[in-house]
Amino acid sequence: MGRLFWKFFFATWLVQALAVLAISTGIWFKDRNAAHRSARVDFGPPGAFAVDAAAQTLRFGGLPALRALLTQHDGIQLYAVDAGGHELLGRPTDAALLQELRQLHARDPAAHALQTVQAEGNDWLLFAARSEQRGARARSHGLGGHRAPRDGYFPLMPMLLAMLGSLVSAALLAWHFAKPIRRLRTAFDAVAAGKLDTRIGAPARRGDELTDLSRDFDRMAQRLEDEHAAQRRLLHDVSHEMRSPLARLQAAIGLARQRPDRVGTWLDRIERESTRMDAMIGEVLALARLDAGVGGALGDEVVIDELVAQVVDDARFEAQASGKSVSLSATGASVVRGGAEMLHSAIENVVRNAVKHTEDGTAVTASVTPDPRAGLVRIAVCDHGPGVPDAELALIFRPFQRGSQNTALPGHGLGLAIAQRVVRSHGGEISARNRDGGGLCVEIVLPLASGAGAPR
Template identity: 30%
Template sequence: MSGLLRRLRGLPLRSRLALLVAVAVAAAVAAVAVTCWVITSRQLYSQLDNDLRHQVGTVKWNQVATIATTCDNSDTNLRSLPGPTIQVIYTDGRVCTSPGDAEIPVQSSDLDVAKGSLPNSLHTTDDADSQAMRVLTVPIADGNGNQLRDVAVSIASPTAEVTNPLTTLAWVLLLVGGIGVLGATAAGLWIARTGLRPVDKLTETVEHVARTEDLTVRIPVEGDDEIARLSASFNSMTAALAASRELQQQLIADAGHELRTPLTSMRTNIELLTRSEETGRAIPPDDRKALMASVKAQMTELAALIGDLQELSRTGLSGSDGPLKVVSLHETVRAALERARLRGPELKIVSELAPWYVRAEPAALERAIVNLLDNAVKFSPQHGTVEVRLMRGTLTVRDHGPGIPADELPYVFDRFWRSPSARALPGSGLGLSIVARTVESYGGEVGLAAADGGGTVATMRLPGAPTPPPELP
């Protein structure tokens, strides 16, 4: 059985479908044919038995007497009586059969009828000529209607009247069923080929994509059935993969461009220092100090850029390394404010924080808030004020800097995008992009807008989470 299943699994899908259709049709045809044959057989045998019962009623006493008186007469001129075979049975086992008919073997049930212990007997047996006969045995009455004792009469008809039509019917059912199964197999194969043609197209497309890595291929979607849905899903998948590849290539190109600037500057400064050592021409102390400060600044910028790229490339696009937890947003903002004050000690940072809890990864959430505050610190004027407010899950960070032009607002969260006016300031152009991806991964939203009276206001909204139970002392 297992070997047969393995062979079936090795067949093509269309062959398995055609075989399944053929087996199903064959089983249905066989069930219908057997049912039809059984019902017909019962009907024909029932009709034969009814005919025998009817013929028993037509048997006359003089016919029985004639059979009994000629039982030992070997005169071949005697003609057999018309109708079925009639046989007189005695309790001692003797029989007298209608002239010209073969003797029918006596059954015990026939003797019971002759003895009066059984009202009638109906059975099938072979006569002396090996012909199958249907036999009905009943008691017999004389001419005055008195039932005779120790004697019975049997009426028999050949079962060929039933078996011959049944044999013909069986051959007809077998022939018609065979033709039906073959037709169903051919139809199943045609239906399988027709139905699986879209699957073949999908398979060819997938193989083409796997072979050529061409993600621009699309499958035409026709209708709204399962195949159409599968094709639409495949098209969506390839479109997403193509977009992901394009974003990856763009990230690599942007990263290379951003890395080239600090590397070029570092190489230039290091070459100057190296040439000074090789030629023995000393660089003035002030210039040498400036070169070393520039190299250090470039290294710091390069390290920050690499760190931001690592944050941006983490799984889930949010930079989260662990499972989500219920985090107190107000405490996270308070910790980020301490770091922001260290980076802008000359600034005045005021805050109003109402309790709010969110579901997030603590380290990733704090990094996003720090980036948002760093942006405000970086663009705030010296001795300026940064206002931070958290109310009902909405965090606003307002600075009093030069602000962002309206035509640049749509691009502030793009990777590596930097305003032309901010090119000279430190940064990689990835901070706000990391903020946006982190907040969106937690189901929130973030945006920047021009503030009334000048400056920029950043707004971050995060959905709330159930308040965690207080810790036991």
Template identity: 40%
Template sequence: MGLNNMHKLFWRFFLVFWATLLMAVILVRLTFTWDNSSRLLPPENMLPAGAFFFATPSIPATPLIAAQSINPTDLPASIDISRHPVPPFWRHPLLHLSVLLAASILFSWVLARNIAAPVGQLKLALAGLAANNWRTQLGPELITRRDEFGSLSRNFNQMAGQAAEAIASQRRLLHDVSHELRSPLARMQILTGLAAQSPSYAAIAMEKIEQEASKLDELVTEILTFSRLESGAVSAEHIDINLAELVSSVCDDARLEADSSNKSLWLHLENVPLIKGDPSLLYSAIENVIRNAVKYTPPYSEVSVCLRQHQHQLSLQVRDQGPGVPPQYLSKLFTPFFRAQSNHNGIGLGLSIAKRATEACNGSIVVANIMTNNEITGFSVVISLPLNSSLIQLP
């Protein structure tokens, strides 16, 4: 199929190129002549520019005489005006036409091949994507080009890589969600059976069943929240929020979880002004960040939460003393369903939800490892939110 396309391009370029050359030759032949005899020459001083180029050097030059003043008796006897001069072979029109024909064929073939070859490879790559081969990539012979095909090839590889990562993330989601749902359901089924067999165990079983149901509800809520944020179905409100109260409420709940795991949570709140935002979205973002910190910090360590005003924005910094994240994974932490440490529970949506919720409130979120003596000693997340324009005091 690619060869057929190349043939079509070849003939199109060839016909256009050759038609242009042929028109040029016809115009030249209509303007000038290879015959330098003096049969009907233009009037004196009216010769077209460049006519001397077609004069034949092998024939003695003859002064040009106006046609109306020609007198055969005045011509030298050695010149036969009935004889047409024959140009040398390197000036013959047929040779020129042959050279132009060969050049046009070569030009059209090279141009058609230069266009058809990358187009054919792109077509095969797109066919691979259509066949669900999402890891299709174009080779270095295309991506190293410095023309439009090179740029298109690099963009294609980037698009295919992102599509492959998205497909892999969805597959991981199906696996992780099914696992996360199946585990509490299986435990609830066991607890129900034990409660039926031993009525004395019913109270304990019901308490544990309630805990498992709470985990299921939390998981489903997290998935639904991310789905709504990703699809744009959530319309963020912009009302006055006391961020200090919101952070304090989240920390009260997280402190219970930290205390049960022999971890401590330290909170520092400055007197900050109100901001505009969506309370539910910001609560979800802050809760995901603080609960992640409590989850990954080791026992007998501390999680610090600090809220302060920095210039024209509020900054919420959450630091833990956990193992951090390998540097090569930092840029992927906000990718949905990505987990830098697979040995922890969760499906990798916490930071993705936090990022989208923060951006919906015109804020930003930044993550980084805490380094001490070139070693990772913790992890830091900073959420920045703009102040109300009416509260910003201009100097």
């Protein structure tokens, strides 16, 4: 058992034990006081005989005769108390004792030791008290032949049973709380040792905060496992993509040594391959920064229509050389909150990818459509290229993943992966679909800034 178990156990048991002790002591004092009060009343035959004589005197002689009897009676002290609690001779009486005696008389009206007689418009309770000389020898019996409680009796056995029950309940409660925490600790140790597939699988029947914590741990472990797998896959893909240009570099160097007269041609090849490797490394670093969440500030208000227009103008200028064109359709000025440079990079990657894959002599169409009711703006970029097989539409956003129909075109397969990271960091989504008649459409959905989105 861990330290948390013992802390829960001792704290819970101490509270329960103190509660049991306090309740038992209170009951004991109450019963003891009741026993003391009952012990002062004579329920035996002498007391019953004296009370019966007083009742007959009151019925036939009235209050004066009863007052004389109470004054002259020796050995046993007789008391006569009216309904208001006043004793006939003015002697002090205990209100709690009187209430207890009236309850006893109500339960057993035929008892001779307690009698109620109506005289002169009042109900008189008659009972006898033991004298000091008879107190040590008299036995005090309850009505019906039962003994009155013993003076000084302490409920030790019930208290011990209650303490035992509190001990068991405290142990069960501590075990109930400590068990999932021990499982969490074991799971954390396993993850720290590299076992990222560790899961707790907390039962839903608990339904408490510890269950929620276990679910959070499972989600964390799943995220770590996914990120670890993605990093390993990225490392594998980078090494695979770097192998080809490195091989060409080595071949160019070898050919330059064999044919010094053509060294200029091989130097041009080396320059192209090094430029390609530099671009790929830059894209990999950008992707790594986005995965690490250090892409930049996201608090700027960006007019997305103007940003898309800048990207389209740059792409249109570059596409003219191959007889391609890029058009833009936008209404109003939609404002989103985020990083202008990051959004520019994401949209530029999508537009450049479309320009690269569209057929010569065709146009790439871009549109910006705000939806103020939904609080969204949609950016669609469509080309007239070969498209992507439906089974690969979700895969083209992975790093170094390219459509099977586009492997002959230059590129590393990182542009759409970077765009997806940027869009998701802005709370949006990106998706791809094949358009009717051929070509691919990539749609970016971004949330509008608060209070923005209406055309102006």
